[in-house]
Amino acid sequence: STQDYQQADAAHHIHAFLDQKALNAEGARVIVRGDRLNLWDNEGKRYLDGMSGLWCTQLGYGRADLAQAAAAQFAKLPYYNMFFHTTHPPVIELSELLFSLLPAHYSHVIYTNSGSETNEVLIRTVRKFWQVEGKPDKKIMIGRWNGYHGSTLAASALGGMKFMHEMGGVIPDVAHIEEPYWYAKGGDLSPAEFGLQCARQLEDKILELGADRVAGFIAEPFQGAGGMIFPPESYWPEIQRICRKYDVLLCADEVIGGFGRTGEWFAHQHFGFEPDTLSLAKGLTSGYVPMGGLVLSKRIANALVERGGLFAHGLTYSGHPVAAAVAIANIQAIQNEALVPQVKNDSGPYLQSLLREVFSQHPLVGEIQGAGLVAALQFTEDKTTRKRFANENELAWRCRTLGFEEGVIIRSTLGRMIMAPALIANRSELEELVEKTQKAVDRTAREIGV
Ligand code: PLP
Numbered sequence: 001s002t003q004d005y006q007q008a009d010a011a012h013h014i015h016a017f018l019d020q021k022a023l024n025a026e027g028a029r030v031i032v033r034g035d036r037l038n039l040w041d042n043e044g045k046r047y048l049d050g051m052s053g054l055w056c057t058q059l060g061y062g063r064a065d066l067a068q069a070a071a072a073q074f075a076k077l078p079y080y081n082m083f084f085h086t087t088h089p090p091v092i093e094l095s096e097l098l099f100s101l102l103p104a105h106y107s108h109v110i111y112t113n114s115g116s117e118t119n120e121v122l123i124r125t126v127r128k129f130w131q132v133e134g135k136p137d138k139k140i141m142i143g144r145w146n147g148y149h150g151s152t153l154a155a156s157a158l159g160g161m162k163f164m165h166e167m168g169g170v171i172p173d174v175a176h177i178e179e180p181y182w183y184a185k186g187g188d189l190s191p192a193e194f195g196l197q198c199a200r201q202l203e204d205k206i207l208e209l210g211a212d213r214v215a216g217f218i219a220e221p222f223q224g225a226g227g228m229i230f231p232p233e234s235y236w237p238e239i240q241r242i243c244r245k246y247d248v249l250l251c252a253d254e255v256i257g258g259f260g261r262t263g264e265w266f267a268h269q270h271f272g273f274e275p276d277t278l279s280l281a282k283g284l285t286s287g288y289v290p291m292g293g294l295v296l297s298k299r300i301a302n303a304l305v306e307r308g309g310l311f312a313h314g315l316t317y318s319g320h321p322v323a324a325a326v327a328i329a330n331i332q333a334i335q336n337e338a339l340v341p342q343v344k345n346d347s348g349p350y351l352q353s354l355l356r357e358v359f360s361q362h363p364l365v366g367e368i369q370g371a372g373l374v375a376a377l378q379f380t381e382d383k384t385t386r387k388r389f390a391n392e393n394e395l396a397w398r399c400r401t402l403g404f405e406e407g408v409i410i411r412s413t414l415g416r417m418i419m420a421p422a423l424i425a426n427r428s429e430l431e432e433l434v435e436k437t438q439k440a441v442d443r444t445a446r447e448i449g450v
Contacts, residue, residue: 051420051421052422063286066286070326073325094324101331118293119158143217144223148226157170181223206248217248218253221271222257222262222267228418256282256374258278262374362441393414395444399417403440408436
């Protein structure tokens with residue numbers, strides 16, 4: 001029974017980012033099956049998954065092609081490593097495919113198993129690069145408050161979640177600047193002015209720390225876990241100019257923005273800037289098996305390959321053949337089904353316009369942000385002054401719970417409701433997503449008398 005499941009789970013399993021006692025009191029939902037954007041729990045209730053799992057199931061659930069790719073590779077070569085001057089066809093083919101998608105100034109990738117691990121590897125790779133360049137003092141990474149780069153020690157330090165720092169997530173040689181969250185922090189500035197102001201904090205921070213000590217700047221092209229925040233248009237060009245001026249590597253965390261989410265293959269292409277490294281995971285395999293990768297520009301790769309000598313780095317599962325086979329099948333399906341142009345030209349604009357139709361006059365919603373198949377609704381107490389609710393976290397969490405009751409999974413972060421449905425979503429699935437989200441938001445508004 002559900003209760004048996006819940007008790008057995010509670011007895012042994014620590015979940016992610018939750019107060020375990022509160023979860024145990026409520027009981028975890030037991031998800032047993034998926035197909036396209038649909039998930040079913042063990043009692044047969046269906047949920048429309050508006051979050052692609054955790055921003056990762058680009059192809060939705062139940063894909064026989066991915067299952068077959070994994071099964072075939074399991075039968076042929078289930079594992080081998082990259083340590084003994086060895087490689088294998090799936091990883092070779094995957095790299096070729098990946099670089100056929102990427103702009104020409106990237107040439108190499110270091111494979112990992114997750115986004116957190118990718119960002120750990122990033123720190124060491126960037127340090128190694130500056131050592132090879134004869135600048136070993138360039139070690140400091142600058143990130144952003146409320147940025148998220150993973151849950152391991154260095155990744156949580158790079159991120160700017162203060163509650164994670166308080167729980168031991170800090171390392172030396174990491175600094176932070178403000179996030180470009182205009183709605184909450186822009187005051188009387190226009191979005192364009194605020195974007196420039198936020199970007200120039202990077203210049204101030206580099207000057208404060210010394211350009212000869214700053215190795216790189218890491219950020220998500222659009223911030224995900226910290227509230228799905230799209231920066232003002234002025235932001236990224238200015239960040240890029242500053243990084244180039246001080247020879248600070250520009251490191252884009254594409255873990256949630258990559259693989260078609262915004263209607264471009266990678267989110268930095270949507271915003272029009274050119275990072276030196278790309279952190280990948282999640283959508284690389286549609287989340288079917290764990291895999292990540294750190295993509296390097298030719299400049300970095302050349303230094304490492306031609307002049308770097310030994311790079312003392314390696315992971316047992318780097319380039320895992322089954323994960324690589326699934327990644328190949330995943331990327332090929334995204335290509336064959338033309339999902340990236342579909343998100344750019346059809347499903348993305350459709351979702352964005354539906355959301356604006358339904359929510360632009362909604363009393364609870366002050367801002368709708370997004371592009372392609374990612375969007376956020378900002379809960380707002382006073383739209384004219386952009387005043388946010390004092391209890392916005394609880395309000396959004398309540399809306400998320402009501403979403404579950406309505407049969408839709410949307411995410412709450414700070415005072416924002418986030419959705420990022422699978423790239424395969426058709427119009428009727430998007431309509432269902434918006435209709436059910438509307439019911440959850442309306443119920444939230446009624447509960448607080450708005
Ligand atoms: N980077 C970003 C932008 C993320 O959103 C996440 C996870 O949500 C990570 C890194 C960490 O990835 P993982 O959970 O695979 O370690």
